[in-house]
Amino acid sequence: MSLPEVHLVAGSPAEAVRLAPVALAMREQGRLTPIPVATGHAPDAVGLTLAAFGLTPKITLPAGADDTETMRRFDELWAVRTPAAVVVRDGLAPALAAFWRRVPIMTIDAGRRSGELGSVSALESQRRMLAQITTVHLAATPLAAMNLLDERVIAGDTLLTGGTAQDAAQLLAAKTIVAPARERRTIVLGLPAERAEAIAPALRYLAGRYPDLEVVRAADTAPGLDFATLLTQAYAVVTDEEDLVEEALAAYCPVLMIGMESQHAEALHAGSARLVQPDPAAITSEVASLLETRVRRDSMALSGNPYGDGLAAYRVAQATAALLGHGQFPDPMPAKPVAGVAR
Structure with a gap:
């Protein structure tokens, strides 16, 4: 049958x-x-x-x-x-x-x-x-x-x-060849071309200030395993793309979100993402803040992914x-602990 x-x-x-x-x-x-x-x-x-x-x-x-x-x-x-x-x-x-x-x-x-x-x-x-x-x-x-x-x-x-997206990240991580730690800190830009060009001068300034900084556009990386590997190794993601926020958080990569407050209130509440104003000065300031102190970046990464288990x-x-009549419906996903609540 x-x-x-x-x-x-x-x-x-x-x-x-x-x-x-x-x-x-x-x-x-x-x-x-x-x-x-x-x-x-x-x-x-x-x-x-x-x-x-x-x-x-x-x-x-x-x-x-x-x-x-x-x-x-x-x-x-x-x-x-x-x-x-x-x-x-x-x-x-x-x-x-x-x-x-x-x-x-x-x-x-x-x-x-x-x-x-x-x-x-x-x-x-x-x-x-x-x-x-x-x-x-x-x-x-x-x-x-x-x-x-x-x-x-x-x-x-x-x-x-x-x-x-969390399930996908775990499946792809199992296929990823463990690479040596990057000597450079990679910031992934998930922005349309015009917005990426607008902040390019500010990012060049940051590159001069932080010689180990590397900026990669998400659009220049093939989807699938290559992109999953990039997110796993990235220092942070700057994006206004709804899907990229979830994929980055699934890879435990902090996200600076341009807009999208209502779409990703859970990530903001958890602390794994921050809201950034859509202007070059604000974006540059937030990126510099994460580059200046590793603890700030890592605290965001450790806040986890509120979108899946x-x-x-x-x-x-x-x-x-x-x-379709084959078995029982599963139990819902358990509620995640709220940040700041004792476990």
């Missing part, structure tokens, strides 16, 4: 990083057949990221010119190869195609909100729309779960699993199997 087929749809390298551990957990548990699906406008990059985990996309389906075309392509796929369930992160178009086919939808990292509904970015609206058609909401943090409850999502349809993928896989 064949096992139920579950399609895990990744539309970007960041989504591939988070879905790969789920596919591996499903394979290990032996209750489902995980089918990684590479989509988006650069499915080859998704495939390369999955390869870092020893996975190969079973289906490659490039996104269309718009969401309507993407939905049509997934509808045609699932008309002839209908999965028992679909797992997505931010993929609204494939989720809608699954919804119309009455295929259950599992959404990981559910409940992430920026409070910017109606802003230039459509991501907030897409996430709220995705919540309306999701079958089981797999939230990374208690705050994300509360966001869903505030939007009147039924409590029983939400499970606190943690984020799978390394067991999220196991919970997601078990929850998907339980939805």
Whole structure:
């Protein structure tokens, strides 16, 4: 008897990083057949990221010119190869195609909100729309779960699993060749080109002040194992990218966040990330502060990752199997101790 087929749809390298551990957990548990699906406008990059985990996309389906075309392509796929369930992160178009086919939808990292509904970015609206058609909401943090409850999502349809970026970091760390300690301190910039160029003069000044300083742009490193190794060895990350914050914290690398206060309140509360104003002087000052005293940097690193405990993928896989009638739903991720509270 064949096992139920579950399609895990990744539309970007960041989504591939988070879905790969789920596919591996499903394979290990032996209750489902995980089918990684590479989509988006650069499915080859998704495939390369999955390869870092020893996975190969079973289906490659490039996104269309718009969401309507993407939905049509997934509808045609699932008309002839209908999965028992679909797992997505931010993929609204494939989720809608699954919804119309009455295929259950599992959404990981559910409940992430920026409070910017109606802003230039459509991501907030897409996430709220995705919540309306999701079958089981797999939230990374208690705050994300509360966001869903505030939007009147039924409590029983939400499970606190943690984020799978931590699981991915642990899997990639096991594949990383232990390298000798770096003689230089690497600051990783996850910034758009124009913002990186704006602070370039300030960083050159810091390089003159701290001869062991090395600045690397995240965009110049291949996703997957190479990037995971970079984060593991980095001194700190400076970014305005939501996904990079979680990936850096999963590698126990401190983060200076430009904006994103509402998206990453948990990291700010834990102390593993700091909020920085979006101007060169403020960014330079914060980087210099970490370079000046190692203790400041290490205290942030030791604050840990509030977004996962390394067991999220196991919970997601078990929850998907339980939805399909194979076993019981897992217990939610235990609450983490609050900083400053005696243990």
